[in-house]
Amino acid sequence: MIRSKLTLLPAPIFFAATALLFTPYASFPQTADSSSTTQVVSARSDRWLHIRVDNKESKGELVRVNVPIDMAEKILPAINHDQLRHGKIHFDSGKLNDIDVRTILDAIRTSKDGEYVTVQSNENDVRVAKNGGMLFVNVTDKTGPKHSKVEVKIPMKVIDALFSAGKDEVDVVAALHALSAHGGDTELVSVKGDDNDVRIWMDAKNVSN
Amino acid sequence: MVLLAKVALGITSALAMATVYTFHEGLIHVDVDTVEDGGTHVHFWVPATVVPVALEFAPRHKLREAAERVKPLLPALRILSKELENYPTGDFVEVQDHDQHVKIRTRNGSLLIDVDAPGENVHLRVPTKTLDHVARELEANASPE
Numbered sequence: 001m002i003r004s005k006l007t008l009l010p011a012p013i014f015f016a017a018t019a020l021l022f023t024p025y026a027s028f029p030q031t032a033d034s035s036s037t038t039q040v041v042s043a044r045s046d047r048w049l050h051i052r053v054d055n056k057e058s059k060g061e062l063v064r065v066n067v068p069i070d071m072a073e074k075i076l077p078a079i080n081h082d083q084l085r086h087g088k089i090h091f092d093s094g095k096l097n098d099i100d101v102r103t104i105l106d107a108i109r110t111s112k113d114g115e116y117v118t119v120q121s122n123e124n125d126v127r128v129a130k131n132g133g134m135l136f137v138n139v140t141d142k143t144g145p146k147h148s149k150v151e152v153k154i155p156m157k158v159i160d161a162l163f164s165a166g167k168d169e170v171d172v173v174a175a176l177h178a179l180s181a182h183g184g185d186t187e188l189v190s191v192k193g194d195d196n197d198v199r200i201w202m203d204a205k206n207v208s209n
Numbered sequence: 210m211v212l213l214a215k216v217a218l219g220i221t222s223a224l225a226m227a228t229v230y231t232f233h234e235g236l237i238h239v240d241v242d243t244v245e246d247g248g249t250h251v252h253f254w255v256p257a258t259v260v261p262v263a264l265e266f267a268p269r270h271k272l273r274e275a276a277e278r279v280k281p282l283l284p285a286l287r288i289l290s291k292e293l294e295n296y297p298t299g300d301f302v303e304v305q306d307h308d309q310h311v312k313i314r315t316r317n318g319s320l321l322i323d324v325d326a327p328g329e330n331v332h333l334r335v336p337t338k339t340l341d342h343v344a345r346e347l348e349a350n351a352s353p354e
Binding site: 060065080207 | 293303
């Protein structure tokens with residue numbers, strides 16, 4: 001009886017162990033779950049927000065941050081620190097020197113495409129324009145030894161989402177959601193300064209170039 | 210003789226299964242090298258499966274203490290660890306200073322943190338699933354709001 005049980009016992013265990021040993025890592029339940037997640041990931045928006053800061057003065061100093069927008073959308077509401085609460089940043093409108101940002105944005109939104117501000121002076125060149133649902137702000141500072149340049153290009157929908165929250169707050173999560181929905185590879189901010197170059201852009205790559 | 214061979218085969222198979230199970234969640238890999246104060250060299254590999262077991266046996270008051278300390282960050286930590294599983298390969302942060310280099314990235318479902326600085330090198334590799342487990346366990350031990 002015992003012998004017959006022993007005879008039967010090793011075979012299934014052996015086959016199970018052999019199967020486990022030679023099964024690729026991906027076929028484990030845990031990994032099967034993650035591989036199915038990968039499929040889900042490919043169905044997700046898969047947009048990454050990249051921030052790159054290069055310091056020209058200190059040789060080789062650089063900061064690269066790459067964040068999946070989906071992930072940021074989920075994590076931000078869970079962070080409640082300082083001015084950031086539930087994915088919204090509170091600010092003191094009193095510090096805006098009576099500038100009504102919402103009214104200005106409303107005016108821009110309802111206006112036709114075109115150049116709203118063009119300033120060319122010895123110190124600065126400034127251009128604010130709207131075209132194809134994008135807001136462009138270009139500033140060239142001519143005062144430094146090298147001309148510093150700031151170029152901002154933001155979808156209007158993102159700005160709308162940003163200011164969709166109550167008074168005195170901006171909704172970062174809503175803005176990220178709008179940015180993700182906008183799709184495409186977009187260069188959002190480019191700053192070429194005397195000391196630093198800053199780039200903020202969005203694409204589908206999980207590494208920054 | 211045949212019986213003995215079968216018993217040996219059974220034991221070997223069971224051992225093989227145990228080994229496979231132990232390592233199926235991956236490895237936690239820690240390398241710490243410092244040169245200051247005589248220098249420290251810590252290098253170890255631990256199967257990630259050990260972590261949930263260790264957490265089960267860890268003294269409750271110690272876990273509660275740790276949970277209270279990081280309580281404000283726990284919801285974000287839990288979401289982050291869960292979300293990281295969706296990004297098995299990615300470079301998240303890289304900071305290069307004069308002589309310091311910090312990298313935070315994921316490779317094959319593990320979170321890698323590499324710090325290379327003069328006199329101090331830290332390399333940590335933890336499966337994201339383990340992070341999720343730790344975050345959940347800490348959250349379970351934190352006092353309710």
